[in-house]
Amino acid sequence: MKYNKTYIFGITLVATLGGLLFGYDTAVISGAEKSIEAYLIRPLGLNSLIHGATVSSALIGCVAGGMLSGLFSNRFGRKKTLLISAILFFLSALGSGFPETLFFTKGEPSIGLLLAFNLYRIIGGVGVGLASAVSPMYISEISPAGIRGRLVSFNQFAIIFGMLVVYFVNWSIAYGQTIEWINDIGWRYMFASEAIPAALFGILLFMVPETPRYLVLSNRDEKARTVLTRINADRLRAESILFEIKQSIGRVTERSSIYSYGKVVIFIGILLSVFQQFVGINVALYYAPRIFESMGAAKDASMLQTIIMGFVNVIFTVVAILTVDKWGRKPLLITGSIGMAIGMFAISWLAYNEIIGISTLVFIIIYTASFMMSWGPICWVLISEIFPNKIRGQAVAIAVTAQWAANYLISSTYPAMMEYSGALTYGFYGLMALLSALFVWKMVPETKGKSLEEIERLWKK
Structure with missing residues (x-):
């Protein structure tokens, strides 16, 4: 099927900067x-x-951002x-690096300074919550079905790449410096560095279009037709897709309840989100240096091992990118x-026996590679595509809010x-991984190769 590859990949690249900042912001704390x-x-x-x-304060904002994403993306x-x-x-990047500016006080340790840091x-986190919901939604709504x-x-990939970049940034800031300097000043540079990709993201967003699905939802059919024509490089194909979108939205105009297509699709979206977190991946990401130090690595070695993890994450996310539209969502x-x-x-057994070494x-x-080739990207793919057009904004907001709460x-x-x-901690995460496999096998439908409107018809049945 024909489509304008250069245009659609350019749009996707800009939208994925939201993912890069998502990864950068959540991993800078490591x-x-x-x-x-x-x-x-x-x-x-x-x-x-x-x-x-x-350490987890940004996640409060992520929950709030997830909750607001439906309202904001629809309005x-x-x-x-x-x-x-x-x-x-x-704003968060500069404020987290220099939290004393909020109250115009010196940067001496105090409850006020701690509160200011948490506020920034x-x-x-609100930015992360918004981007985590809307970046994949945006990409899904502009993508042809065969490569969605x-x-x-x-x-x-951008989320993981953002994490890898910030691991390097943190390591380069800390390299060769004393613990005292890092504790007094270095951490400020780590947080403030995020302002650069944030500014780039804001500027590039002025160069991309609104999604055709949202344009139809807001009664701007002609603009939707223009975007679809440019994406598909075929006016007849664009007209066909536009007709499908209008039919989809027209069918539920008077039934805009979140449960218009039943409760099962909402329940599946929530459980996808919850399992993605309950397997413990963000513990490995947020606390990576500390985990390695607790298992016998020195400070510089733990940072280096974190960077190794970052490379593994990138490599196996690429595996998912190359296979998701061939093998399907469920097998992965x-x-x-x-x-x-x-x-x-295995990590639980090693911890129980107090075995520290390369085996850890x-x-x-193995754990992170398995996540990155499956639940990392595929969960977002499913959340962005399983919900019908009319309720997508609200439903994604519910799923993403559940994800950040978890x-x-x-x-x-x-x-x-x-x-x-x-x-017991690592054993709990292993148990959640087993339950997640059972959930996918029993409840999650395969969506490979289907248009958003075809997926919508699954729930009508």
Whole structure:
């Protein structure tokens, strides 16, 4: 099937900058969390629960951003919502690096400074929540059916690439510096560095169109026709797609309830989101250096092993991009779940027997590789495509809100869980991986090669 490859890949590249910033913002804390503990937590005599809540504070904003994404994307459009997220990323980057500017006070450790830091991280989290919902939604709504899985998977590649970039940024800032300098100043540069990609994202968004599905929803059929014609390089094909979109939206004009297509599709979207987090991936991402240090690696070695993980993440996300539209969504998800279970149960056994060495790194790589070739990108592909046109904004918002709530629960409880038992902690994540495989096998439909309107008809049946 013909389509304008240069145009559609250019649009996708801009939209995936939202994913890159998603990854950058959520992973920047991995290099700075020990400095935050040393600079703000310990001097104030606060405990590990406050430490976990501070490291995970951006996730509060992510939940709020996920909740707002449906309202914003329906009211302002997909493109303008991404622009709002770019502005929030920019403000958060500078504010998190220099939180004392909020109250115009010195940067001495205080409860006020801790609150200001958390507030700026929450602002960035709102940006992440918006972008995490709307970037894949945007890509899905502009993509031809035959390559939609691949294009939406590029967003996950951008998330992982953003994490890899920030691992390098954090490592380069910390390399050769004393612990005292990193704890006093270095962590500020880590957070502030995000302002550069945030500004680039905001500028490039002015060069891309609104999605044709949203244009039809807002009664701008002629603009939708123009965008579809340019994407498909075929006016007749564009007219056919436009007709399908209008039929889809017209069928439910008077039944705009979130449950217009039943509760099962909403339930599947929520469980996809929850399982993606309950398998524990963001613990591995947020706390990676600390995990390696706790297993015997020195500071510089733990940072280097984190970078190795970043490369593994990129490589296996590429595997998903190359296979998602050939093998299908379900086979990749089930295979990934089994691989994650093997990795986590092995790490649990090693932790129980207090075995520290290269074997730990090997099984963490097996675990993360399995996630990145499956649940990392494919969950976002499914969330962006399984919901019908009329309710997509609301339904994606519900799924993404559930995802960030689950993320916050898992990430914020990790330090306390590890204090109790590392073996049980990793064993829990392995059990969730097994349950996720069972869920996909029993409940998730295969959507490979279907248009968004064809997928919608699955739920009508």
